Amino acid sequence: MKAILVDDEMDGLRTLQRLLEKHCPQVQVAGTATSAAMAKERINGVQPDLVFLDIQMPGKSGLDLLSDLNSHSFEVIFVTAFNDYVLQALQFSAVDYLLKPVDEDRLIEAVQRAEKRLQEEKKGAQSDTLLHNLEKAGTPADMRLCLPTLKGFMIVKLSEIIYGEADRSYTVFHIEGGKTVLVSKALIEYEELLRGTSFLRVHKSFLINLQHVREYQRGEGGTVIMSNKAEIEISRRKKEAFLDEVRRVFKY
Incomplete structure (x- = not known):
């Protein structure tokens, strides 16, 4: 080279x-x-x-x-x-x-x-x-994320990502339009990378984009309904952090 x-x-x-x-x-x-x-x-x-x-x-x-x-x-x-x-x-x-x-x-x-x-x-x-x-620095929602896949990489807007789901040492991203992308990195890496944006880890298996939350249902930890109608459980120990972040982001 x-x-x-x-x-x-x-x-x-x-x-x-x-x-x-x-x-x-x-x-x-x-x-x-x-x-x-x-x-x-x-x-x-x-x-x-x-x-x-x-x-x-x-x-x-x-x-x-x-x-x-x-x-x-x-x-x-x-x-x-x-x-x-x-x-x-x-x-x-x-x-x-x-x-x-x-x-x-x-x-x-x-x-x-x-x-x-x-x-x-x-x-x-x-x-x-x-x-x-x-x-777009300073407005993370407008930034793009490069996702390494098994075949190469895919580039998506942060605002298009609905949630990430842990799959052993991989992550499955659920994206607007019903698309899913299997990424060759663990969910914890994206939890760290996306800290300070609208993404929040609400369960050991789920990292959600708060901008895509459409409903919250009370329960021991509660459940959120996402924009793609997915129902995601919030772990009991993540409940307060989730509600605090909703109040901060949406002035609730």
Whole structure:
């Protein structure tokens, strides 16, 4: 894989190049850049398979660079110190990112995933999803979630997801229009990822979107009727958290 490394700090470029030479021999560094303008020139000239892209740079950021490019016919592995809303957008979009200082094991795993996507010719869609999510940062309902499936991935709006249901180490998402998607991640991972949005874990087996709740029926824990008419039991120990969240979201 031909790669371009983009980082405004020379030390960062040298460190990443050394790690790639040592741990990822399948990656050939075909060029480096210390600014978005230089990176655009390198990318257009080299036509790389893979770009390691620093997000925070003086002037135009790495994300500005992606917006400027006509097409994303390459895989991107983002490199960042941290930024809460950017991190959320990265996670929702299921793109690979490395936190500085770069951990060699995470680097190896990210390169292997990029290599697999290149072989499957699934390029660019996740980067496009990320750019959309960054535009919608602060309004999670308008953001998109990239769901890894057994065959690849599916991109859906958060607002379209009615609920997620645990299926051993997998999750089944129930989506508007009667669609279901089997996702190769456990429900607890989505509970963490979607924390702070309109999603709430109401049972060990269910993560619901409060925006799709149509009715609540009292009981030991109670039952909710969702927009697709599914009846979901609320566990007794989750009842108060559910009612508190309903009051917060709907000013009940």
